[in-house]
Amino acid sequence: MTDRRLKLTILLAGLALNGVIFLAWTQEWIAVVLDDGTVLAVTGDTAAPAVSALALSGLVLIGALAIAGPFFRVVLGVLQSALGATIVLSGMLAILGPAAASASVVATATGVEGGESLVGSAALGVWPFASTISGALLVVLGVITVVTSRRWPGATRKYSAVRTEAVDEGDTVQSWDALSSGDDPTAAPPASR
Secondary structure, rough: OOOOHHHOOOOHHHHHHHHHHHHHHHEEEEEEEOOOOEEEEEHHHHHHHHHHHHHHHHHHHHHHHHHOOHHHHHHHHHHOOOOOOHHHHHHHHHHHHHHHHHHHHHHHHHOOOOOHHEEEEEEEOOHHHHHHHHHHHHHHHHHHHHHHHHHHHOOHHHOOOOOOOOOOHHHHHHHHHHOOOOOOOOOOOOOOO
């Protein structure tokens, strides 16, 4: 695989994984059945509210990674792994404690604060697993970024802050002197008769 293709593959994989995580956040994660038989749907924004901000940060990180130099690619790769680990943690908390993750929905529906005791059962959907697995893959992608970032092609000169052409100081100084004396250096010279 060429270096350019490697960079493109990593960037596209990061976009896709963050997109899946963001999509998962909007879907139903848990179906809670209360003791009275009422079924409540708990979406990702309630079960794992931080996931959207983490996925959005991941998308911004991919944009920065596309134009970063070698040193910052390593830093961004480490940050990508940290974001992925935090997404995994958020997903695992919802998977391992569905009653706790749905407490606010239960409290809103029943009017009982701390109504976790009213939960008869909770069934997990596919979306918390999709988010957690995508977060784990982001950790791996961050490690791959750190390991391969030196091979990536650099950004084009379009993003370079260094000026590579010589500047003629004479014209600039003369233009300022002309302005100081009241002349307009941009005006056309008077026509000769």
